[in-house]
Amino acid sequence: MSGIPPKSVGLGGDGDEICAIESVERAFGVKLDKADASKWHTAGDVFASLRQALPNEVRDHDLWPRFTEVLTEQTGVAPEAIEMASPLLSQSRLWVHVTNASAAAWISAAMVVLGLLGWALL
Incomplete structure (x- = not known):
């Protein structure tokens, strides 16, 4: 054993994990037991549920x-x-900051547009 942690599947925890599980279900023609979902932390955890469903x-x-x-x-x-x-989830939490910054930018832009629209209507 090299001591290097295994590579992450790279899912972000922002809904892409749901798409990935649905893709697995479609590809193998099964429905995974969602009661096990809280225990799915690694690829092996999901694989074990897949094997159970087959x-x-x-x-x-x-x-x-x-x-x-x-x-x-x-x-x-x-x-x-x-x-x-x-x-399953990416080791890097950079995506969280990117998502938060993007959301803040869109909210700020919407507030500016609404402010200008309100000002124009007065």
């Missing part, structure tokens, strides 16, 4: 490569870099 005769097939390919469609992370212990 018929017995399919569970032992080499599903991992296809699973990681579908799971990373949203993120652009190389599927071969994903391990069972790979966290």
